[in-house]
Amino acid sequence: MGCIENKSKPAESVVKDGIDFNAYDVMEPRFPLKTPVERRNGRHVKNNDVPPQGVYLPNNNYLTPYMQSPEYVQLSTAAAITLGVMGGRMHRCECTRCLNLLLTYPEGCRANCAYCGLARHREADRDYADRNFIRVDWPAVPMADIVDIVSRDAENSPFHRMCISMITHPRSEDDTFTVLKQWTDRIDPAAIPVSILSNPTTMTRQDVQRTRDLGADIFTVALDAATPEVFDRTRGKGVQSPHKWSKYWEILQDARDIFGPQKFGAHIIVGMGETEYEVLNLVQELVDLGGHSHMFCFFPEQGSLMDHLPATPRDQWRRVQLARYLIDYRGVRVDQMRFDDLGRVKSYGIADAELSDIIDEGIAFRTSGCPGKFAEDISACDRPYGDSPPSNIASYPFQPKKKDIRKIRRQLDIPVRVE
Ligand code: SF4
Secondary structure, three states, X not given: OOOOOOOOOOOXXXXXXXXXXXXXXXXXXXXXXXXXXXXXXXXXXXXXXXXXXXXEOOOOOOOOOOOOOOXXXXXXXXXXXXXXXXXXXXXXXXXXXXXXXXXXXXXXXXXXXXXXXXXXXXXXXXXXXXXOEOOEOOOEEEHHHHHHHXXXXXXXXXXXXXXXXXXXXXXXXXXXXXXXXXXXXXOOOOOOOEEEEEOXXXXXXXXXXXXXXXXXXXXXXXXXXXXXXHHHHHHOHHHOOOOOHHHHHHHHHHHXXXXXXXXXXXXXEEOOXXXXXXXXXXXXXXXXHOOEEEEEEOOOOOOOOOOOOOOOOHHHHHHHHHHHHHHHHOOOOHHHOEEOOOOOEEEOOOXXXXXXXXXXXXXXXXXXXXXXXXXXXXXXXXXXXXXXXXHXXXXXXXXXXXXXXXXXXXXXXXXXXXX
């Protein structure tokens, strides 16, 4: 079966001395090694100069064609299956509701984030278009083909949203504008709204405004790290990467001003060394600004500088998932919650019966992200198995069933409800 499950096995969760979370001291990335000159900046792909022919399915045994945005973009495996440009089926999902696009260049992303499969240090062993990212392959497809297919019947498209993921590259802004315009020229953003997953490092306030003017609906910042220390260690100086916490916040504030309430947000990865108290304070800060948080459970991406580290234990993840949902969508404040002296959630600030109903609804445990057409608190961006294998789901890309809720309750250490 062409399931999108990647063959890599997750590392075991750490439950040591009663500590059931990924502590800062444990989550130290490897230092990147030097890349040989002949592999730098996509030289390998440029020198081979193989002309692209339609869809390219990543395969490290083939010479990678010379493809680049804005003519080409990469799609998540789930989006490529749903669009019909590749075969395969997904575990317990018919399709994805978000068409995730990723800009692509032979040089790839010029940043070096420790948890990311697209990071620059990987040019030593894998061409950009062949790299796994959030556990799956990303086929490369001509942008014109994507627009042709979706524009045939945008109103009835399986996609409830499109999202352009920028990367760190000198052409990233201009090509984002071109791809966005190519889409909104042919597809009404009211039928399929567009989100921008930004790369603040090379952006200005004018760039943020331009994405709004060209028809984007929501603007998000991939903050990823929950504290300045974790940020610097995983995406800044710690790994020879150019990002700065302050610049990310500057662009986040610009997005708030330009896109307005509920139309901006930040991505956060849980379990890279922050405490539950720290990440939930960040969630509260975003809500107080008028935005949302979109969460990912840390998974040791194969080939990344953190692939030797443990995935976030499910109990840590479930506590944060539930608390984040209460803050983001149920009006509970972080200061109503209680934490132990290791920063773990001890109580959620609402009555047990109400908490129990919210757990049983299951929405809190679905993948979080920009909304689609079902409900404000149900993400179109369901990213099937982007942060876990199907055998031990972190973010549910579908509505959890009773058996899933029973498992979630065990992970939360909240007794199974007897009706
Ligand atoms: S900027 Fe984004 S794509 Fe580039 S290495 Fe960092 S997380 Fe990955």
